[in-house]
Amino acid sequence: MNDSSTRHIALLGSTGSIGKNVLEVVRQYPGRFRVVSLAAAGRNLGLLRQQIEAFNPLVVAVADEREAGALAQSLPSGWSDRILAGPFGVEQAACLPEADTVVSAIVGAAGLLPTLAAIEANKNIALANKETLVMAGELVMEKVRRHKVRLFPIDSEHSAIFQAMEAGRRQDVFKLILTASGGPFHDWTLEQLTGATPDQALSHPNWDMGKKISIDSATLMNKGLEVIEAKWLFDMALDDIEVVIHPQSIVHSLVEFIDGSVVAQLGVPDMKIPITYALSYPERLRSNAGRLDLSRCQDLRFMAPDPERFPALPLAYLAGKKGGTCPAILNAANEVAVAAFLRNDIRFPEITRVVAETMNRLPVNSILALGAVLDADLAARMQAESIVASLALQDKARTATVPAETCLTFPNS
Numbered sequence: 001m002n003d004s005s006t007r008h009i010a011l012l013g014s015t016g017s018i019g020k021n022v023l024e025v026v027r028q029y030p031g032r033f034r035v036v037s038l039a040a041a042g043r044n045l046g047l048l049r050q051q052i053e054a055f056n057p058l059v060v061a062v063a064d065e066r067e068a069g070a071l072a073q074s075l076p077s078g079w080s081d082r083i084l085a086g087p088f089g090v091e092q093a094a095c096l097p098e099a100d101t102v103v104s105a106i107v108g109a110a111g112l113l114p115t116l117a118a119i120e121a122n123k124n125i126a127l128a129n130k131e132t133l134v135m136a137g138e139l140v141m142e143k144v145r146r147h148k149v150r151l152f153p154i155d156s157e158h159s160a161i162f163q164a165m166e167a168g169r170r171q172d173v174f175k176l177i178l179t180a181s182g183g184p185f186h187d188w189t190l191e192q193l194t195g196a197t198p199d200q201a202l203s204h205p206n207w208d209m210g211k212k213i214s215i216d217s218a219t220l221m222n223k224g225l226e227v228i229e230a231k232w233l234f235d236m237a238l239d240d241i242e243v244v245i246h247p248q249s250i251v252h253s254l255v256e257f258i259d260g261s262v263v264a265q266l267g268v269p270d271m272k273i274p275i276t277y278a279l280s281y282p283e284r285l286r287s288n289a290g291r292l293d294l295s296r297c298q299d300l301r302f303m304a305p306d307p308e309r310f311p312a313l314p315l316a317y318l319a320g321k322k323g324g325t326c327p328a329i330l331n332a333a334n335e336v337a338v339a340a341f342l343r344n345d346i347r348f349p350e351i352t353r354v355v356a357e358t359m360n361r362l363p364v365n366s367i368l369a370l371g372a373v374l375d376a377d378l379a380a381r382m383q384a385e386s387i388v389a390s391l392a393l394q395d396k397a398r399t400a401t402v403p404a405e406t407c408l409t410f411p412n413s
């Protein structure tokens with residue numbers, strides 16, 4: 001295989017769930033893909049060391065500066081100047097001249113800045129970090145156009161839509177239909193949801209994912225973030241993006257055209273399929289992922305999401321429609337609330353309540369520059385932390401038999 005057909009990959013978020021799958025794909029197609037840089041938070045140095053040994057990247061960035069130092073010390077001496085430290089080190093790893101494609105798979109808001117830096121360095125992006133588009137879609141898409149780079153979705157729903165879109169002309173698209181598994185609680189009552197524990201929320205029926213995204217799947221906030229992501233990726237109005245619950249996760253999403261034809265993408269739930277497509281586009285590579293056996297899929301069900309039990313979804317639509325800094329506020333408050341739920345500081349329905357109240361309390365500004373997004377992100381985190389603290393106090397005073405939390409006040413639309 002000659003060098004021009006090899007994609008040179010900067011992998012941001014290498015020790016996370018997506019990052020590990022990306023490296024499995026790279027391992028599966030030697031010669032097609034070469035990892036030139038790895039970036040990780042620094043929470044799992046043991047795994048990062050294994051990845052360095054297996055893929056021999058040119059540089060490695062560790063976001064936590066102390067952990068970067070620890071990593072440098074544990075590697076042979078020749079390595080010390082190939083270890084980059086801190087958030088700026090992560091940006092350097094993303095902008096490495098040898099890289100042509102950056103896989104953006106850092107979890108949460110931390111993925112935004114290195115992804116923007118990569119676009120400005122004219123890299124194509126394989127995007128798994130949805131926060132990049134949720135927080136700053138307007139700015140990001142403007143930079144994508146200006147730098148003439150491509151943005152390939154890794155998220156399974158957006159990969160499905162990206163593929164289904166190829167069946168027709170853009171102006172003939174009528175609407176997008178995103179499927180959602182509904183998470184582990186899709187058939188739980190409001191009362192049951194009040195008692196849902198982190199362990200229950202983390203046991204996703206179909207996908208093996210990181211903690212943050214598993215909780216987001218259980219609240220349906222993940223789908224809300226994906227709706228906003230789809231709006232920017234495919235330049236669609238939010239009213240033309242629909243969500244259906246599909247517990248089997250076989251139909252990954254659909255595109256309806258103006259003639260009434262609906263084109264879907266199906267497959268076994270394996271992230272290596274959308275990852276490989278994002279990295280090999282427009283080519284398709286022979287995969288050793290599982291094959292779909294339709295004769296064993298007799299029970300594919302679809303139903304409308306319930307806004308009463310899962311108010312995070314309408315809340316995300318509202319944030320998307322308000323625009324400006326509102327989606328960044330939604331996202332930041334949600335990150336704080338999910339972390340609080342994982343610490344057992346708040347109850348499951350309170351995750352969405354914290355987000356709604358944070359949106360209520362903060363003004364929405366337009367996004368003229370990145371600073372506005374980062375300011376909104378910080379303000380929302382502080383506001384959400386204080387709401388979490390007061391809820392945690394209330395919870396201590398509560399008896400065991402309080403009724404389910406039903407009175408969620410939505411911000412004025």
Ligand code: MG
Nearest residue numbers: 155156157226
């Ligand atoms: Mg998804």
